[in-house]
Amino acid sequence: MQLKILTIVYDLDVGGTQRAAQNFAAAYFKEGHDSRVLPVYDDGPRKNELQALGVIVYDHGELMNESLEKILEWAPDIIHIHRAGGTDHALGKILKTLKKGETKIVETNVFSVADNSEEASLIDVHCHLSEWCLWKWNTFLERRAFGIVVPYLVLPENFYKEKKEVVVEARKRLGLPLDKFVFGRIGQQSPAKFHAEIYFSFDRLYRQNKDVHLLMVGLPPHLKTEIETLTSFKDGAITLIEKIQGDDQLRLAYNAMDCFLHFSAIGESFGMVLAEAQLCEVPVITVSTPKSDNSQLEVLIHNETAVIVKDKKDLVEIMQRFCDRKYPLENFGKRGREHILNKFTPQVLIPQMNFLFKALKENRDRDFIATHFKSNLKKVSIDHLKRIGHGSYSLPTRMFLLLPKQYLKFSHLAYLAKKKANGVSK
DSSP states (O other): OOOEEEEEESOOSSSHHHHHHHHHHHHHHHTTOEEEEEESSOOOHHHHHHHHHTOEEOOOGGGHHHHHHHHHHHOOSEEEEEEOSSOOHHHHHHHHHHOOTTOEEEEEESSOOOOOSGGGGGOSEEEESSHHHHHHHHHTOOSOOOEEEOOOOOOOTTOOOOOHHHHHHHHHHHTOOSSSEEEEEEOOSOTTTOOTHHHHHHHHHHHHOSSEEEEEESOOGGGHHHHTTSHHHHTTOEEEESOOOSHHHHHHHHHTOSEEEOOOTTOOSSOHHHHHHHHTTOOEEEEOOTTSOOTHHHHSOBTTTEEEESSGGGHHHHHHHHHTTOSOHHHHHHHHHHHHHHHSSHHHHHHHHHHHHHHHHTTOOHHHHHTTSOBTTSOOOOTTTTTOSBSOOOHHHHHHHHSHHHHHHHHHHHHHHHHHHHHHHO
């Protein structure tokens, strides 16, 4: 069944959400669907890549009304929207305009924020990137809505393990030592995506083990002053690179690492970098972040492709174990690639999306759709997920896991009280 599928995304810049939207739109096109894209606020480098493939990309901004008229004339069967998740009246207005006749709307809710507005009722199915995300969304949902788990789609063609001589050249070009154990972190230049404990833990490790090096790509500028005070940085054991563009250069950067060292201040709703690192057969160390997004528990496999620690205090210990090869790092890498290929590629996910779209077009009920997906029609639990990881959670994290709603409410009130007190003191 060939369908007309419109992908809507905020813009076509280089972020993970934009990459996922591009991947889905491209996969729909390659599957034989009439796949088109509408960026809402801006385009970006991904526009040219989509157009080169043959995907139509509509105009945004001042030309939005003209684009909407063209889309209505085209009459899409499915609208697949990629958004942060919360109430968005501008986006809601677009959806109201486009949802005509039998058009169905599917949302990929990137951060699993519950939208309890009236406009959210326009969405037929809410897709979440992991079981953890589905639980988070369902916990704070105040209306009846249908949620399922559909992770990001990963295109594996450009990410793979390079030959040894290529890795040597990549390290030389990046200014990395050939005789050290290299930890690496690649991320967007956002304070939310980096955690200072990455370089603090590395510095503590360096003071007891000089045979290590840290590569950081995309470090937010305001953190540079802090990192420059570290002994390891002063000794030249940390390499900072502002940005790496293009899959070929990214692949070489991943391959230059012995371990992908990951810690995001807001966790990961999916973690495209985790998927890419595993495709390049790079073992991973990460930190579980239950109070934020926490899909790393599912995109990685603890003790098979990565080591997940429950508390940042255990990072140095696990990093040293990696340096000492106490874990089978080569096996971690191979298993990581297998894991991504078996769970997150078009061959796996596009048949699922075809099933979902066909069921929606045929007006099949939610119970029928739920037989093929993990959904909120049954009790959503993270009991099996919160046990994953090395060590133990801190007391605040344990309190959150016990009473998530109450914990967040209390934390917000405490934040407001502190803010007010600081204002009075000034």
